[in-house]
Amino acid sequence: MAGNRAVVYTGPGKVEVSDIDFPGLVLRDGPGVNPRNVGRKCEHGVILKVVSTNICGSDQHMVRGRTTAPSGLVLGHEITGEVIEVGRDVEFIKKGDLVSVPFNIACGRCRSCKERNTNVCLNVNPDRPGSAYGYVDMGGWVGGQSEYVMVPYADFQLLKFPDKEQAMEKIRDLTMLSDIFPTGYHGAVSAGVRPGSTVYVAGAGPVGLAAAHSAQLLGAAVVIVGDLNGERLAQARSFGCETVNLSDHANLGEQIEQILGVPEVDSAIDCVGFEAHGHGHGHTEAPATVLNSIMEVTRAGGRLGIPGLYVTGDPGAIDNDAKVGTLKIRFGLGWAKSHTFVTGQTPVMQYHRELMMSILSGKAQIAKAVNATVISLDDAPRAYQEFDKGAARKFVIDPHGLIK
Incomplete structure (x- = not known):
């Protein structure tokens, strides 16, 4: 089995790159995981090899110590990746697909999801409506500033890019579809x-x-x-x-x-x-x-x-x-x-497909607008420090060196 490394919050002002468990199709116990979510089976999910994952200002609030985030929390809710394993109940997403992951975790089954309010899904966070990867009080779903990550409800949530080669040419823009754009x-x-x-x-x-x-x-x-x-x-x-x-x-x-x-x-x-x-x-x-x-x-x-x-x-x-x-x-x-x-949280799925098409057609130039800057996973702690000082950049982590 492959290893897994991730960016971990270790206390106010501190993040480090650490070895963590390789993900499975189950939500295991760990820092920030709601006890009622521990052991939750996710055969409707997939394992992604992370192609790009971005540092967000929301992450920075936690790193500054301005939330109740626990030490050991794996950060990261802006995720783009390649599917390397699919759960038993996944029908349409296939191994090898390159996909954008909405930062809101949504089941697709509850009243909120059926009304397109995926930002306040009722079934993913026992504490309150709405959830996200790697974020305090959001149910404990493991963050994606890592080499590999598990994503539940894959058929409902994931936005598949129609052409992998074209997508990789525009990955600095497409990586923004998970949240910021x-x-x-x-x-x-x-x-x-x-x-x-x-x-x-x-x-x-x-x-x-x-x-x-x-x-x-x-x-x-x-x-x-x-x-x-x-x-x-x-x-x-x-x-x-x-x-x-x-x-x-x-x-x-x-x-x-x-x-x-x-x-x-x-x-x-x-x-x-x-x-x-x-x-x-x-x-x-x-x-x-x-x-x-x-x-x-x-x-x-x-x-x-x-x-x-x-x-x-x-x-x-x-x-x-x-x-x-x-x-x-x-x-x-x-x-x-x-x-x-x-x-409130943005219902990403209301917008991400049309914004993808705007990027692929050349209409939207979001990477240029936010000054997308690609870094390695090991450079993440330094990038957090620079971002905290007001750097005019959007840091994009490339865990496997896949971005040209």
């Missing part, structure tokens, strides 16, 4: 972006850049990206976005007015989440800042897409309320302006 796109769709829209994207990390590119694909007239990091803002400008540097100027509306002539936009997207900082010189953590600021600058009757992560348990939060996800949000402002809010 659908998540950014969901943020833009939820915010009601359409041809001619003016759009504000809060955050120029990889999800923010993906949301900005998605807004362009949807026909936005102007996309404005705001951040505190000049390098990341330069990356947003590299593919045609306007930018505002919120470390220089605290008033977002004034900066938007300088670009558009009015201090408001049609749509706004929060791609920052619960570790948000205030604006202006000497900014410090203020987790409600982004939510309040996007309500201020979105026109009456506008929509807010909120793919940024918010959690119910944050041991490093600035106050006791924030530790349980209670933030000081100006909900009255949103009510007065008749805003529509859309939050």
